[in-house]
Amino acid sequence: EAGVTQSPTHLIKTRGQQVTLRCSPISGHTSVYWYQQALGLGLQFLLWYDEGEERNRGNFPPRFSGRQFPNYSSELNVNALELEDSALYLCASSFRQARDTQYFGPGTRLTVL
Amino acid sequence: QKEVEQNSGPLSVPEGAIASLNCTYSDRGSQSFFWYRQYSGKSPELIMSIYSNGDKEDGRFTAQLNKASQYVSLLIRDSQPSDSATYLCAVNSGGYQKVTFGTGTKLQVIP
Numbered sequence: 001e002a003g004v005t006q007s008p009t010h011l012i013k014t015r016g017q018q019v020t021l022r023c024s025p026i027s028g029h030t031s032v033y034w035y036q037q038a039l040g041l042g043l044q045f046l047l048w049y050d051e052g053e054e055r056n057r058g059n060f061p062p063r064f065s066g067r068q069f070p071n072y073s074s075e076l077n078v079n080a081l082e083l084e085d086s087a088l089y090l091c092a093s094s095f096r097q098a099r100d101t102q103y104f105g106p107g108t109r110l111t112v113l
Numbered sequence: 114q115k116e117v118e119q120n121s122g123p124l125s126v127p128e129g130a131i132a133s134l135n136c137t138y139s140d141r142g143s144q145s146f147f148w149y150r151q152y153s154g155k156s157p158e159l160i161m162s163i164y165s166n167g168d169k170e171d172g173r174f175t176a177q178l179n180k181a182s183q184y185v186s187l188l189i190r191d192s193q194p195s196d197s198a199t200y201l202c203a204v205n206s207g208g209y210q211k212v213t214f215g216t217g218t219k220l221q222v223i224p
Contacts (some may be wrong), residue, residue, distance in 0.1 A: 056211065
């Protein structure tokens with residue numbers, strides 16, 4: 001069974017640009033979570049989507065946004081990129097019945113120059 | 114007080130020894146507890162989940178939960194150099210779904 005997939009693997013952008021990251025959950029999973037992990041730091045919760053709705057949001061500015069599609073895949077959008085947005089962006093998914101058992105994708109490494 | 118606390122390490126143990134990783138949490142209503150392993154530059158990988166007080170064993174790994182003391186630990190027996198990674202503790206605080214991750218403990222297994 002395929003795991004969580006993310007694209008792209010790596011991305012280099014400049015300050016002020018916009019970026020879209022994509023995530024496909026494990027088949028049968030309806031919840032998608034986004035996390036930011038800056039170098040040497042812990043996982044910071046960004047967003048949680050379930051059944052197409054945003055269910056919870058971490059302490060990030062509004063320029064971080066996203067959505068979940070009917071097939072449960074998800075996008076994370078970051079506008080007006082800043083240098084400190086450079087990080088590994090991780091997507092995780094879970095079953096509705098076991099929402100808290102999260103399985104992670106390989107991540108997207110974003111570098112902002 | 115942080116919601117989930119872990120000693121950042123590094124915790125160094127010799128090959129073949131038992132590595133003990135600890136985690137404390139603040140929400141007494143927490144019901145689900147997880148240990149993830151994360152190699153440098155990679156994504157976290159689920160190792161163990163535990164929901165009830167006591168021990169849960171899976172191969173060389175044992176998770177221990179003490180809700181009264183708000184404490185969860187992970188023991189790794191016969192530690193191998195390949196176990197060298199950062200171990201993340203995660204806690205579901207109940208309610209309308211919130212999983213909080215600790216900052217992780219870096220484990221180094223010395224050959």
